[in-house]
Amino acid sequence: MTDLSATYDLAVVGGGNAALCAAITAAEAGARVLILEGAPKSYRGGNSRHTRNFRCMHRGPMDPLIGSYEEDEYIHDLMLVTKGKTDESLARLAIRSSEECLPWMKAHGVRFQPSLSGTLSLGRTNAFFLGGGKALVNAYYNTAQDLGVTVLYNAQVRHVHRDGDRISHLEAEIAGQPVTVNARAFVLASGGFQADLDWLARAWGPAARNFLIRGTPYNRGVVLRDMLDQGADSVGDPTQCHAVAIDGRAPQYDGGIVTRLDCVPFSIVVNKHCQRFHDEGEDVWPKRYAIWGRLVAAQPDQVGYALIDAKSIDLFMPSVFPPVKSDTLEGLAEQMGLDPQALRGTVDAFNAACRPGRFHPTELDGVATEGLATPKTNWARPLDTPPFYGYQLRPGVTFTYLGLRVDAHAQVHTAEGPIRNLWAAGEIMAGSILGQGYLAGFGMTIGTVFGRIAGKEAAAHVA
16 A cells, blocks of 8 residues: 655656656656556556657667658758747757657667658658557556556546645545645646547637547646646647547547548548548648648538548558448448539549649659649549548547646746746647647657656756
């Protein structure tokens, strides 16, 4: 039985990647650490359970990464997707630090797949975890256990008690029982508020009730709201989030990575009125997949439909659900609840606008349409080869960007100055760097870098 009357050196709120990196780093520095994971043990790890990869700067080949991916290219890619809405100094800190994180991760039990090639185009930029995010989470929990870190599950933190420029204690419920948690330092790594649909609806409007939540149902923003109410500096827009287009048949919560749809670059995407609404071939998928959640969210009923033919069905990683299939376009429309004549008109106009070129599925090929109000600038091939396939798209929210503003030491501030013994890491502070948009694998980069910084700073504080 854990003795909660004792005072820990560090209490970490959260149980995902950022929390674990903070806890391990602090424990290795000699701190006595407690992790408060709000989920049951079987669901531990937050959204990190569903991740697949880590975006990493490197100056040359670094197992499992090929080539090089240096700071200037990395920051350019980030600025492209965020449209400059980022704290560049913190972004560069995360990017530079990512290079040293990869060997640190391997030293703490994380295993990586060989370099990934194919349509994702990530073999040079992203290291993929062997066994996925669940294997990473399990490796870190094993390391934490070996270091003597105490872990409590079903530990819901209800209040972080601020006393001027310091935190004195936490008020929590553990297995439904109220407890007080005392520590000398605290790291908040409890994620965003995306699982609170009421909060989403207040930010987005009623449309948010049609959103699906890709990750844990436990990230409800309780600690985030508590700190904002107590004057912690905030960062980010509550309507900005990491939202992707996922299979409309996914569950309300926790569908994870397998429900993501990667077919858009090789599709035409229409709304319920059979109208195209954005360039499906705008860029390679890792730089553009995260805009499609917001695009679909802006459509009637927050739904879209990705349509492909036999030429493209094997060019992307399939969803966990099989596509709707028909030998005719009209038959596909009927199965998907679309107007067959309207869909035929849209497809015929698209097919007529396609111009010849050398199709190349793994790079920008310039095979484009001509004369359409909504062009397709790459991978534009006629949708004309049966059988035809379709997926319903819904917005799938991974995490929200409203969060706590931190400095380069991961320390939380108020208008009066820093809170001396409080740090934040992961999704709860990611809005400092991700003002909008998303770059594949970058959430894990932020969590790993700032988790390690927070753990180091907290351990130094109590030492």
